[in-house]
Amino acid sequence: MLCSSRWVLAVAGAFVSLPALAGDPDLQALRAEIGQMKAAYEQRIAALEARLQSAEQQQIRTQSAAAVEVPPASQAAAPASGFNPQVSLILQGQYKNMKDVAERGITGFVPAGGHDHAADGIEGISKRGFSVDHTELVLAANIDPYWRGQAILAALDGEVEVEEAWFQSLAIGHGIGLKGGRLRSGLGYLNEQHPHAWDFADSPLMYRALFGEHGSYTQDGLQLKWLAPTPVFLEIGAEIGRGANFPGSERNKNGAGAGALFAHIGDDMGLEHSWRAGVSYLRTRAKEREAHFADINGSEAVGAFDGRSSTWVADFVWKWAPNGNPKYRNFKLQTEYFQRREKGDLSCFDEELAGNACDPLAAGDSVTSRYKTRQSGWYAQGVFQFSPNWRAGLRYEQLDSGSRNFGANAANLIVDSYRPKKTTAMADYSWSEFSRLRLQYAHDQSMRGLTDHQWTLQYIMSLGAHGAHKF
Amino acid sequence: MKKLLCLCLLAGSSLLAHAELRVFATVPEWGALAKEIGGPRVSVYTATHAQQDPHRIEARPSLLAQARRADLLIAAGADLEAGWLPVVQRESGNAAIQSGRPGYFEAAAQVRLLDVPAVLDRAHGDVHAAGNPHLHLDPRNVLKVGEALVRRLGELDPPQAAAYQAAFRDFAGRWQAAIGRWEQQGAALRGVPVLVHHQSFVYLSHWLGLREVGMLEPKPGVEPSSGHLTALLARQQGQPARMVLRAAYNSDAPSQWVAGKTGVPVVLLPYTVGGSPAAGDLFGLFDDTLQRLLQALR
Numbered sequence: 191m192l193c194s195s196r197w198v199l200a201v202a203g204a205f206v207s208l209p210a211l212a213g214d215p216d217l218q219a220l221r222a223e224i225g226q227m228k229a230a231y232e233q234r235i236a237a238l239e240a241r242l243q244s245a246e247q248q249q250i251r252t253q254s255a256a257a258v259e260v261p262p263a264s265q266a267a268a269p270a271s272g273f274n275p276q277v278s279l280i281l282q283g284q285y286k287n288m289k290d291v292a293e294r295g296i297t298g299f300v301p302a303g304g305h306d307h308a309a310d311g312i313e314g315i316s317k318r319g320f321s322v323d324h325t326e327l328v329l330a331a332n333i334d335p336y337w338r339g340q341a342i343l344a345a346l347d348g349e350v351e352v353e354e355a356w357f358q359s360l361a362i363g364h365g366i367g368l369k370g371g372r373l374r375s376g377l378g379y380l381n382e383q384h385p386h387a388w389d390f391a392d393s394p395l396m397y398r399a400l401f402g403e404h405g406s407y408t409q410d411g412l413q414l415k416w417l418a419p420t421p422v423f424l425e426i427g428a429e430i431g432r433g434a435n436f437p438g439s440e441r442n443k444n445g446a447g448a449g450a451l452f453a454h455i456g457d458d459m460g461l462e463h464s465w466r467a468g469v470s471y472l473r474t475r476a477k478e479r480e481a482h483f484a485d486i487n488g489s490e491a492v493g494a495f496d497g498r499s500s501t502w503v504a505d506f507v508w509k510w511a512p513n514g515n516p517k518y519r520n521f522k523l524q525t526e527y528f529q530r531r532e533k534g535d536l537s538c539f540d541e542e543l544a545g546n547a548c549d550p551l552a553a554g555d556s557v558t559s560r561y562k563t564r565q566s567g568w569y570a571q572g573v574f575q576f577s578p579n580w581r582a583g584l585r586y587e588q589l590d591s592g593s594r595n596f597g598a599n600a601a602n603l604i605v606d607s608y609r610p611k612k613t614t615a616m617a618d619y620s621w622s623e624f625s626r627l628r629l630q631y632a633h634d635q636s637m638r639g640l641t642d643h644q645w646t647l648q649y650i651m652s653l654g655a656h657g658a659h660k661f
Numbered sequence: 662m663k664k665l666l667c668l669c670l671l672a673g674s675s676l677l678a679h680a681e682l683r684v685f686a687t688v689p690e691w692g693a694l695a696k697e698i699g700g701p702r703v704s705v706y707t708a709t710h711a712q713q714d715p716h717r718i719e720a721r722p723s724l725l726a727q728a729r730r731a732d733l734l735i736a737a738g739a740d741l742e743a744g745w746l747p748v749v750q751r752e753s754g755n756a757a758i759q760s761g762r763p764g765y766f767e768a769a770a771q772v773r774l775l776d777v778p779a780v781l782d783r784a785h786g787d788v789h790a791a792g793n794p795h796l797h798l799d800p801r802n803v804l805k806v807g808e809a810l811v812r813r814l815g816e817l818d819p820p821q822a823a824a825y826q827a828a829f830r831d832f833a834g835r836w837q838a839a840i841g842r843w844e845q846q847g848a849a850l851r852g853v854p855v856l857v858h859h860q861s862f863v864y865l866s867h868w869l870g871l872r873e874v875g876m877l878e879p880k881p882g883v884e885p886s887s888g889h890l891t892a893l894l895a896r897q898q899g900q901p902a903r904m905v906l907r908a909a910y911n912s913d914a915p916s917q918w919v920a921g922k923t924g925v926p927v928v929l930l931p932y933t934v935g936g937s938p939a940a941g942d943l944f945g946l947f948d949d950t951l952q953r954l955l956q957a958l959r
Contacts, residue, residue: 332760335759335761335762338751358751360751360756360759361756361759362754362756363754363755363756363757364754365729365753365754365755366754367751367752367754415754416754417725417726417729417752417753417754418726418729419729419730420726421726421727422723422726423722423723423725423726424726425725454722455722456721456722456723457722457723457726458721458722458723461710461712464719464721464722464723465722466722509719509721513712513713514709514710514712514713515712515713515714515717515910516717516719517714517716517717517910518912578884578912579884621883622783622786622787622882622883623744623787623882624783656740656743656744657744658720658743658744658745658746658747658748659719659720659744659745659748660720660748660752661719661720661721661722
């Protein structure tokens, strides 16, 4: 448009200059006027041109700025499904060769599975032959800038169990972390780890004695942690929760059913060593917590415990990697010790009304006595990774049934005093971080009078999102 | 009320106590860059060193303790630290360094990444969805990351923004000159066929024009197998490589095996700052890398 108006002016100028030959004063005035017009137009054109040029430059600048900021591939526009949570699925199963024992347990310790035979034990642990463990589905994502959420669903035949479902704070700061929902307690070291992260195919006897066959203490509640602003790792935490799981029991009550406290300290020593030590305490109450006992004649009796249960756990982990590079070779030593005290009443009765020492007339009588126990145990294990694919490990564990004071019921029930022991060796091969095959042998003396040689061939496969593991 | 006042005073005093910006860098190269730009105004903690495989780091207690106190977290990104950094961020209780906050800086987000996979399938090994994360081995990327980093430092520490800018201009000037020098030296490397242990030199090859004709790992992140190495040897007949490149943190056995069979030299590259005695800083890293490559060519 600018070009064409210039052309028009040029033509007009040429046309106007022709009559100038006449030299008429009128014409001279006209010429002066046209000259002024021409100058004015040229000024306006120059101004317009300058504006156009600056507009064009600006456009180029914004385009190039956009070009600079857009390229990162990671910031490319993602479809709405980009907001889907990270998903991973854990496949775990095994072949197990061991003795046929009607009711597996740990002699001298109250079975955590309660009195229901079928519920005693999770899939696989007590199954002989081929079996598939529960299949874990993990979903996790940031909820918003303030919270993150994670759910772990365990699928078994005909049921889905909510293993974990919690939210976690991201934005409180000051070293504070708040977690709420169904969560694995921060007690001990192994408790927060999932079975697929275990170094052996089963959990230590200690964890099974403490928390049952799941091998971990999970509760519905809140966890508050604080990490100190020190160069050395120092963390303290507290939990309150429903306390429905063993050693507590489900009950209808306001307020908290269990509370836990823990403290961790850890650091590096040089380039190659790192360690963490911790101490934790769990206190909970049980109401009518039923367990199977044998009466003095060998008949079955049910004992229901009402009272307080408190547990101390001390844990220590040390890891070594040459040059601090664990990829090719590394060693991990891990040990935990516990002590549990329970105090309250034990009611002994006869569930099947068949007649036993507590109910000799099979009339539904029961005997209530005081109950006081103090038990302990420990394990220690070492796992050596000697190539990028191979690891081998050894675990030794021992429990002590300790003192068990059953009061008046001591006359009715057999009070075992025993030191269960188990030695386990394993070797595993990992094709990658996502697949592992493990062979394990255990010399198990956790039941009095029974030495069980247990062979396990186990696979662990994880699909999907790359999980980040704790120390 | 008194308690609140006490808390405020405590918070205030702790702010005054460390005037310098605390930087937590996941890998040595970005720790070194933060030092170049930040100088005495920042204190830099580097979470890993050159002898460690950056893919396989554990969320050690010491890392949590350092992340707790950091004002700025500099990560390589592109999932390089996927196995440990998310845990460190979450468990640190430090709101400032969470992803999406100004205190979280990702180098991979500042440049165009190479090797972006068309298909995301673990059948192809440990692939990084966003692209290859070893981006610092193209020095032009270092400059781009530096440009973004200096802006971020200025945002986090406004009173010192001008000082960071000045330090960066000084660094950028020296770096540009060095790039010119390296490119001149590296001209002889253009088109040279090489074997690599892992895909950690993609950016270096792209910059210098090295031709990667094979990888010792059969798939990214999968350890070299004898079958795969034998196949590489067979390919060596038709497509002879001039050298085998490996990083300081890769095991030396596979590359030595190939070298023994073919007579091709193994070049141990520092890969990052601290990977060799001469690679004391970013300049040293590239000086030494070029020197080692050129030496192998002779």
